[in-house]
Amino acid sequence: MTTTNSLMPRFVDILFFGDMVGKPGREAIYHYLDKFVDQQDTPTIVIGNVENCTHGFGISEKHYHELLNKGFHAVTGGNHSFDRKETADYISSAHCMVRPANLPGNVPGQGARIIEAFGIKIGILNILGQSYMANYNSPLESMEDYIPQLLAETPVVFVDIHAESTAEKNVLALIAAEMGVSAMVGTHTHVQTADERLLAGRCGFITDVGFNGSRNSVIGMESYSSMARMKQLGYVKLEVASLPLVQVNAVRFTIEVSSGCCTGVQRIHEVFELPAHVKL
Ligand SMILES: [Fe+2]
Numbered sequence: 001m002t003t004t005n006s007l008m009p010r011f012v013d014i015l016f017f018g019d020m021v022g023k024p025g026r027e028a029i030y031h032y033l034d035k036f037v038d039q040q041d042t043p044t045i046v047i048g049n050v051e052n053c054t055h056g057f058g059i060s061e062k063h064y065h066e067l068l069n070k071g072f073h074a075v076t077g078g079n080h081s082f083d084r085k086e087t088a089d090y091i092s093s094a095h096c097m098v099r100p101a102n103l104p105g106n107v108p109g110q111g112a113r114i115i116e117a118f119g120i121k122i123g124i125l126n127i128l129g130q131s132y133m134a135n136y137n138s139p140l141e142s143m144e145d146y147i148p149q150l151l152a153e154t155p156v157v158f159v160d161i162h163a164e165s166t167a168e169k170n171v172l173a174l175i176a177a178e179m180g181v182s183a184m185v186g187t188h189t190h191v192q193t194a195d196e197r198l199l200a201g202r203c204g205f206i207t208d209v210g211f212n213g214s215r216n217s218v219i220g221m222e223s224y225s226s227m228a229r230m231k232q233l234g235y236v237k238l239e240v241a242s243l244p245l246v247q248v249n250a251v252r253f254t255i256e257v258s259s260g261c262c263t264g265v266q267r268i269h270e271v272f273e274l275p276a277h278v279k280l
């Protein structure tokens with residue numbers, strides 16, 4: 001049974017950033033956090049999806065530590081989590097990283113973990129969808145394996161379902177809500193949906209959080225190479241769009257610490273120009 005002490009805050013916010021694409025995505029988030037942190041009274045756990053963090057593909061160890069230094073408490077991943085060779089070398093010592101739990105084979109790192117901040121334990125699970133995705137293990141079985149284990153440690157449990165299909169994300173979120181999850185986000189499409197809501201009166205949810213990065217792009221990647229890929233056969237290298245007009249896509253969940261119930265969901269979509277001194 002989980003107990004709370006009198007010094008523990010009554011509510012905690014989880015601020016989750018959707019897929020961050022390259023340096024424009026990271027810088028957009030850092031500028032948003034600088035603006036945001038002063039305005040909040042409730043302790044805020046900062047989490048984000050980092051599968052496209054380093055030049056659009058995976059995340060380097062350097063950028064993992066950069067995010068922690070900027071105030072992130074944990075990061076999640078997706079189908080691009082292991083795009084960089086170095087990730088397999090450092091992920092076992094990356095104690096704030098949660099990679100997809102339902103990858104086939106023996107994969108280093110952890111798909112579910114407990115982090116602690118402000119005296120509050122937060123259980124985090126990351127899973128991949130199966131519809132229109134590669135041949136991953138069952139996300140439902142991962143939920144059935146891990147969510148009870150996380151709930152045995154803390155009532156505050158957060159899930160990132162990284163998937164293409166909106167229906168798959170919706171049905172898994174309904175099951176997660178029934179299981180007692182506090183908040184669940186969809187990631188991967190990079191397109192924010194306007195359907196944030198509470199499921200079963202207790203689980204905050206959005207089908208897809210969207211992406212952080214250059215606004216005038218194709219889901220964060222440079223438009224011309226994306227169009228060339230559409231027009232011609234053969235290999236065309238995709239580059240991150242490096243334009244100063246950026247967007248921040250995030251969701252903030254307010255959660256009662258003692259019960260793990262979500263009481264509020266705020267969708268965030270901001271577009272602004274990065275300052276001139278930021279070199280992209
Ligand atoms: Fe992504």
Ligand SMILES: [Fe+2]
Pocket residue numbers: 051078079080162187188189
């Ligand atoms: Fe993805």
